[in-house]
Amino acid sequence: MARAWHLKSRPNGLPTADNFEFKDIQLPELADGMVHVRNRWLSVDPYMRGRMNDVKSYVPPFQIGEPLEGGAVGEVVESRDPNFAAGDMVLHMVGWRDEAVVPAAALNKLPQIPGVEPQAFLGNLGLTGGTAYWGLLDAAQAKAGDIVFVSAAAGAVGSAVVQIAKAKGMTVIGSAGGADKCQFVRDLGADAVIDYKSGTPLVKALAEAAPKGIDVYFDNVGGEHLDAALALARKDARFAICGMIDGYNSGEPTSLRYIMRVIAMRIMLKGFIYTDYLPRNGEFYGEMGPWVATGQVKGRDTVLEGLEKTPEAFLGLFTGANTGKMLVKL
Amino acid sequence: MARAWHLKSRPNGLPTADNFEFKDIQLPELADGMVHVRNRWLSVDPYMRGRMNDVKSYVPPFQIGEPLEGGAVGEVVESRDPNFAAGDMVLHMVGWRDEAVVPAAALNKLPQIPGVEPQAFLGNLGLTGGTAYWGLLDAAQAKAGDIVFVSAAAGAVGSAVVQIAKAKGMTVIGSAGGADKCQFVRDLGADAVIDYKSGTPLVKALAEAAPKGIDVYFDNVGGEHLDAALALARKDARFAICGMIDGYNSGEPTSLRYIMRVIAMRIMLKGFIYTDYLPRNGEFYGEMGPWVATGQVKGRDTVLEGLEKTPEAFLGLFTGANTGKMLVKL
Numbered sequence: 303m304a305r306a307w308h309l310k311s312r313p314n315g316l317p318t319a320d321n322f323e324f325k326d327i328q329l330p331e332l333a334d335g336m337v338h339v340r341n342r343w344l345s346v347d348p349y350m351r352g353r354m355n356d357v358k359s360y361v362p363p364f365q366i367g368e369p370l371e372g373g374a375v376g377e378v379v380e381s382r383d384p385n386f387a388a389g390d391m392v393l394h395m396v397g398w399r400d401e402a403v404v405p406a407a408a409l410n411k412l413p414q415i416p417g418v419e420p421q422a423f424l425g426n427l428g429l430t431g432g433t434a435y436w437g438l439l440d441a442a443q444a445k446a447g448d449i450v451f452v453s454a455a456a457g458a459v460g461s462a463v464v465q466i467a468k469a470k471g472m473t474v475i476g477s478a479g480g481a482d483k484c485q486f487v488r489d490l491g492a493d494a495v496i497d498y499k500s501g502t503p504l505v506k507a508l509a510e511a512a513p514k515g516i517d518v519y520f521d522n523v524g525g526e527h528l529d530a531a532l533a534l535a536r537k538d539a540r541f542a543i544c545g546m547i548d549g550y551n552s553g554e555p556t557s558l559r560y561i562m563r564v565i566a567m568r569i570m571l572k573g574f575i576y577t578d579y580l581p582r583n584g585e586f587y588g589e590m591g592p593w594v595a596t597g598q599v600k601g602r603d604t605v606l607e608g609l610e611k612t613p614e615a616f617l618g619l620f621t622g623a624n625t626g627k628m629l630v631k632l
Numbered sequence: 633m634a635r636a637w638h639l640k641s642r643p644n645g646l647p648t649a650d651n652f653e654f655k656d657i658q659l660p661e662l663a664d665g666m667v668h669v670r671n672r673w674l675s676v677d678p679y680m681r682g683r684m685n686d687v688k689s690y691v692p693p694f695q696i697g698e699p700l701e702g703g704a705v706g707e708v709v710e711s712r713d714p715n716f717a718a719g720d721m722v723l724h725m726v727g728w729r730d731e732a733v734v735p736a737a738a739l740n741k742l743p744q745i746p747g748v749e750p751q752a753f754l755g756n757l758g759l760t761g762g763t764a765y766w767g768l769l770d771a772a773q774a775k776a777g778d779i780v781f782v783s784a785a786a787g788a789v790g791s792a793v794v795q796i797a798k799a800k801g802m803t804v805i806g807s808a809g810g811a812d813k814c815q816f817v818r819d820l821g822a823d824a825v826i827d828y829k830s831g832t833p834l835v836k837a838l839a840e841a842a843p844k845g846i847d848v849y850f851d852n853v854g855g856e857h858l859d860a861a862l863a864l865a866r867k868d869a870r871f872a873i874c875g876m877i878d879g880y881n882s883g884e885p886t887s888l889r890y891i892m893r894v895i896a897m898r899i900m901l902k903g904f905i906y907t908d909y910l911p912r913n914g915e916f917y918g919e920m921g922p923w924v925a926t927g928q929v930k931g932r933d934t935v936l937e938g939l940e941k942t943p944e945a946f947l948g949l950f951t952g953a954n955t956g957k958m959l960v961k962l
Contacts, residue, residue, distance in 0.1 A: 352896075524891065543894045555889040561854065562886075564873045564903035571901040573894035 304329050306369040306399030307612050313354050316620055321354070322613040327369065329403050336403050337392075338380040344397040344609075344630040345373035345424040346616040347458075348545055372397035373429055375412070375420045386411070393423050400609050400632055413587055417595035425601045425627040426462055426594045427587065433544055433576040434462035435586055437520055439470070441574040442542035444518045446471035451512065451531055454522035455492060456483035458601075458627035459544065463520045464490045465599040466590075472518075475511045477504075477527060479622055486602065486625055504530040505560075521545070525556055532560035532569070541571040602626035634659050636699040636729030637942050643684050646950055651684070652943040657699065659733050666733050667722075668710040674727040674939075674960040675703035675754040676946040677788075678875055702727035703759055705742070705750045716741070723753050730939050730962055743917055747925035755931045755957035756792055756924045757917065763874055763906040764792035765916055767850055769800070771904040772872035774848045776801035781842065781861055784852035785822065786813035788931075788957035789874065793850045794820045795929040796920075802848075805841045807834075807857060809952055816932065816955055834860040835890075851875070855886055862890035862899070871901040932956035 303326045310323040332338055350372060353364045364370055374397035378390040383406035386392065392409040396402040412423055425431060437459075438444045450467045454460040455476025467474045468491040476487040477496040484495045494511040498504060508516075508530045519531035519541040531541060563569065579586070593599040604624040606615045608631075615630050617623075633656045640653040662668055680702060683694045694700055704727035708720040713736035716722065722739040726732040742753055755761060767789075768774045780797045784790040785806025797804045798821040806817040807826040814825045824841040828834060838846075838860045849861035849871040861871060893899065909916070923929040934954040936945045942960050949958055 529885075545895070555859075555887045556891045557885045557887050558891075559885040561888075564901065565875070565905065566903070568903045568905065568908065569901075570903070571894065571899075573896070573898045573900070575895065575898065578898065 303327075304399060304401040305609060307609075308369050309354060309364045309366050311366065312356060313351070317351065317354065317617060319613055319617065322370075324610065327399065329401060332380060332382050332403060334382050335406050336382050337378055337386050337406050337409055338401070338403050339376035339392060339394065339396070339409070340379050340401050341374045341376040341397065341399065341632050342391075343375040343421040343424055344612060344615075344632065345429065346612065346619060346628050346630065347372065347429060348619050350616065351620070370398035371395050373424050374398075375424055376402070381406075391420050393428070398612055413591075415587065415591040415595055418591065421603065421629055421631075422594055422601065424629060425458060425603065426599055427590060429576055430458035430627055431462045431590055431594070431599070432579060432583075432586055433459045434466055434520075435590055436576065436579040436582075437542035437544050437574055438463055438466055438518070440579070441544075441572045442518045442520060442540040444470070444472060444540070447473075448517040449473045449475070449512055449514065449536075450518040450520065451475045451477075451508065451516045451534070452520040452522070453477050453498075453527040453531075454545075455487045455490075455495070456625050457522060458624070460520070460522055461487070461490055461602070461626050462599060464492050465593075468492075469593060469598055475508070475516070477507075483622075483625055490600070498527070505533045508534050515539075518542070528556070529558050529560050532558065532563050535563060535567045535569050537567050539567055539569045541569065543571055543573045544575075604628050605631050607631050633657075634729060634731040635939060637939075638699050639684060639694045639696050641696065642686060643681070647681065647684065647947060649943055649947065652700075654940065657729065659731060662710060662712050662733060664712050665736055666712050667708055667716050667736050667739055668731070668733050669706035669722060669724065669726070669739070670709050670731050671704045671706040671727065671729065671962050672721075673705040673751040673754055674942060674945075674962065675759065676942065676949060676958050676960065677702065677759060678949050680946065681950070700728035701725050703754050704728075705754055706732070711736075721750050723758070728942055743921070745917065745921040745925055748921065751933065751959055751961075752924055752931065754959060755788055755933065756929055757920060759906055760788035760957055761792045761920055761924070761929070762909060762913075762916055763789045764796055764850075765920055766906065766909040766912075767872035767874050767904055768793055768796055768848070770909070771874075771902045772848045772850060772870040774800070774802060774870070777803075778847040779803045779805070779842055779844065779866075780848040780850065781805045781807075781838065781846045781864070782850040782852070783807050783828075783857040783861075784875075785817045785820075785825070786955050787852060788954070790850070790852055791817070791820055791932070791956050792929060794822050795923070798822075799923060799928055805838070805846070807837075813952075813955055820930070828857070835863045838864050845869075848872070858886070859888050859890050862888065862893050865893060865897045865899050867897050869897055869899045871899065873901055873903045874905075934958050935961050937961050 306327045308323045391412045452463045456478040474492045475494045476492040479499040496507045515536035521543045522545045636657045638653045721742045782793045786808040804822045805824045806822040809829040826837045845866035851873045852875045
């Protein structure tokens with residue numbers, strides 16, 4: 303009998319353990335073209351919070367009483383499709399459970415990159431690393447010499463942004479909450495680090511860390527960080543907007559004091575989504591793969607063990623429990 | 633003796649007549665390379681409000697006790713420069729006064745476009761028309777078939793946006809305040825018009841006017857209009873941000889309830905300034921000149937007569953006194 307986490311109720315604001323229910327599920331018989339997978343690693347990501355609301359968005363909402371979904375790496379147990387065989391490691395979206403029967407078309411065999419562990423495809427070589435890579439280099443068009451500011455720099459996306467920016471010859475200012483996370487960001491190679499929990503107003507802290515202003519802002523949080531970036535943006539600054547974790551739960555409008563600088567500084571803001579870039583995965587693996595394999599771009603995963611910990615891992619994303627990528631190991 | 637309007641004090645919020653002082657000025661002797669100009673038409677524009685604050689912006693602030701500046705069309709009275717002769721009509725930035733002695737390098741002879749009146753170079757062939765043209769076609773990359781929303785559509789920039797968009801085969805929704813202005817926008821060719829003073833929430837009004845959503849937003853006002861455009865933006869929508877008249881005077885932060893849609897809809901916002909495009913004036917005159925000459929892009933100027941009316945004309949920009957371009961005729 304397989305087991306899966308289901309959405310019990312829609313969160314109102316910050317999600318709680320009560321929104322989730324752990325239930326047995328019946329796996330269907332293995333028909334032609336289907337593959338039986340045992341999950342090894344599950345990903346939890348902030349975007350999942352959005353799918354818990356009943357609103358139209360870029361991915362359809364989760365349904366109450368139905369199993370949740372999410373990125374996962376698993377091992378093929380049995381295959382009724384010629385492209386997959388028992389023992390293959392695969393990437394797919396049927397997470398939040400231990401076993402699944404998945405159509406072959408919904409599975410991706412993990413690329414063979416020497417020195418890369420399977421769970422990297424949920425992190426630096428997956429959603430979070432890809433978000434960092436494409437957001438920085440395509441949406442924000444960041445280039446060598448740019449001064450880059452990245453919020454949530456100790457998070458999975460942010461820590462990849464810091465390292466990619468350094469690999470590409472940029473100056474990087476990261477913000478993170480608390481001394482430990484700030485030290486982690488410094489160790490990743492950031493040129494300056496802002497502790498947003500220090501009590502110094504963000505605009506002031508950023509002005510000190512970036513006395514010449516910033517050319518690029520990689521936004522993971524929205525809110526005050528976005529406003530501080532607007533305040534310090536130089537002419538022709540470019541902002542990649544990929545996650546506004548501050549806004550996912552609050553439901554409050556975002557208050558921007560410096561939005562008018564968009565005009566004077568000719569700022570461009572660009573929203574983007576990782577999956578738009580999946581057709582360019584070849585380019586991404588080609589550059590990021592070696593960085594990950596050689597350790598030039600490192601992950602520091604926060605790993606909870608056991609399927610029953612999945613909601614706890616997810617909730618931890620909103621309380622700052624993770625440094626780097628949050629994963630569940632089965 | 634020439635006369636000029638001076639900045640007497642910096643406005644706090646909405647400017648008032650008390651911020652301006654009318655004084656005689658002494659014109660310098662006409663040295664080599666200088667041109668004596670008698671102004672015929674003065675332009676007043678919302679961006680001038682920004683220059684009345686003592687803050688660094690894309691143009692330096694006006695100084696207290698000094699004459700104000702602004703776009704003007706004048707006639708050369710006497711020239712000590714070989715490129716200009718008495719009787720030439722010229723465009724320059726030494727407005728808010730009746731006469732000026734100007735370096736030849738700061739004067740532009742009006743291009744000869746048959747059927748175009750001189751004051752058009754302060755409007756549809758100048759700052760406001762150029763802002764509309766470049767904002768719509770370059771900053772927002774609007775193209776035939778797009779659904780375009782433009783705020784302050786009865787204003788000088790907005791009314792040009794409506795007409796250029798129609799000339800280019802776009803669907804246009806304009807917002808304006810009050811029945812007269814809405815009728816004016818409809819007469820310009822807009823497919824739908826929103827009266828933002830009607831009491832209907834803007835998001836609701838825009839959803840009714842644009843049931844399929846919008847591809848392009850041309851922002852002249854910021855604030856609630858910007859938020860409504862975010863709420864209705866379709867995938868890959870592009871916003872040209874050129875004036876946030878709502879924010880010039882209030883000093884209040886902008887509250888955005890729908891900013892998070894930037895991500896899901898991959899929205900791009902781009903701030904821009906007309907003067908960045910001056911090197912491309914040839915292109916602009918080439919396309920816009922014939923439209924203006926044939927009446928395909930019309931202006932409806934609001935003209936106050938007499939130099940003494942200049943502050944009144946300027947203040948009227950913030951109370952909705954103008955339909956189309958606000959000008960002072962000397």
